[in-house]
Amino acid sequence: MSIAVAHGHDADLIGLEAEHPGPAPKRIVTGYGFWIFLLSDMVMFSCFFAAYAVLLGQTAGGPTGAQLFNLRNVAVETACLLFSSFACGMASIAAEERNYLWFQIAMAVTCLLGLAFLTIEFREFADLVARGAGPSRSAFLSAFFTLVGCHGGHVSAGILWLLTMMAQVSAKGFRADIRRRFLCFALFWHALDIIWVAVFSVVYLLGSAA
Amino acid sequence: MSDVELHHQADLAPGDEEGVSVQLRVLGYLIGLGLAIVLTATSFFIAGTDLVWQPSIPVAIIVLAIAQMGVHLVFFLHITTGADNTNNVMALAFGLLIVFLVIGGSLWIMANLNQHMLPMDQIMQMQR
Numbered sequence: 001m002s003i004a005v006a007h008g009h010d011a012d013l014i015g016l017e018a019e020h021p022g023p024a025p026k027r028i029v030t031g032y033g034f035w036i037f038l039l040s041d042m043v044m045f046s047c048f049f050a051a052y053a054v055l056l057g058q059t060a061g062g063p064t065g066a067q068l069f070n071l072r073n074v075a076v077e078t079a080c081l082l083f084s085s086f087a088c089g090m091a092s093i094a095a096e097e098r099n100y101l102w103f104q105i106a107m108a109v110t111c112l113l114g115l116a117f118l119t120i121e122f123r124e125f126a127d128l129v130a131r132g133a134g135p136s137r138s139a140f141l142s143a144f145f146t147l148v149g150c151h152g153g154h155v156s157a158g159i160l161w162l163l164t165m166m167a168q169v170s171a172k173g174f175r176a177d178i179r180r181r182f183l184c185f186a187l188f189w190h191a192l193d194i195i196w197v198a199v200f201s202v203v204y205l206l207g208s209a210a
Numbered sequence: 211m212s213d214v215e216l217h218h219q220a221d222l223a224p225g226d227e228e229g230v231s232v233q234l235r236v237l238g239y240l241i242g243l244g245l246a247i248v249l250t251a252t253s254f255f256i257a258g259t260d261l262v263w264q265p266s267i268p269v270a271i272i273v274l275a276i277a278q279m280g281v282h283l284v285f286f287l288h289i290t291t292g293a294d295n296t297n298n299v300m301a302l303a304f305g306l307l308i309v310f311l312v313i314g315g316s317l318w319i320m321a322n323l324n325q326h327m328l329p330m331d332q333i334m335q336m337q338r
Contacts, residue, residue, distance in 0.1 A: 040305075190286040193282060198279070206268055
């Protein structure tokens with residue numbers, strides 16, 4: 001009898017735990033919250049994309065995208081960002097495996113590729129302004145600089161965050177809170193690459209095809 | 211601690227992967243990278259080619275871009291359709307809905323207004 005009771009009790013407990021597993025661990029909650037932030041960031045970018053699409057033809061007699069864009073530069077930028085996203089993925093694996101050396105190597109590669117991207121983009125902007133095609137030239141160019149510059153600003157912020165993560169991991173090791181921060185950083189960096197896919201397709205490729 | 215982890219193995223944060231070996235995880239990123247390179251190279255090739263019917267080029271570029279975003283979501287951000295990923299997917303779906311409304315709605319409204327507005331020089335004449 002007592003065995004049967006004990007057995008029934010156990011079954012109840014198992015049923016309870018399956019239905020109410022308790023609060024999710026912090027890592028899940030943090031990642032989900034940051035995911036929602038990233039989605040709101042994408043909504044913000046969609047507003048800039050909408051503005052760009054609407055203002056595409058409003059060149060005020062100034063140069064159009066087809067006359068301004070250099071697709072070879074854009075291809076190099078795309079490669080830089082894609083490979084830095086891959087390197088960031090390698091850093092995620094290293095962080096999960098708590099492999100300090102590979103983590104720092106992968107993060108350094110991510111950082112260098114991100115900086116290469118920013119350098120090329122900055123030179124492109126400086127070149128446009130020098131040729132009289134700055135953001136004040138036409139509504140089209142205002143929208144272009146806002147959209148692409150906003151992405152570049154995100155990449156710059158991401159690089160600051162990346163360097164902070166490298167320093168924090170070297171100072172504090174792979175503590176649970178540091179790894180949560182790194183999870184968010186990796187999400188941020190991959191999301192920037194997704195936005196860049198939209199930028200090079202919509203702005204540069206469609207702009208020079210049309 | 212391992213007990214707690216056992217109970218929560220079903221939960222996944224975005225970017226998480228279930229417990230698979232390092233080789234398999236690296237392979238996942240490599241597949242994602244390969245697919246992304248192929249899609250990107252195709253977009254750049256199509257944008258400058260004369261080989262295909264010209265009006266199809268913008269459509270092809272958009273389709274390739276959407277495909278590449280999907281590749282990034284699956285292989286880099288690890289968003290899957292598994293039952294444990296429902297929250298992440300629902301948030302993504304809501305985000306996509308808003309993105310679609312903002313971009314599609316803006317283009318639709320502005321094109322409609324353009325169609326109904328007189329050309330600028332005629333407006334100037336009416337104001338005289």
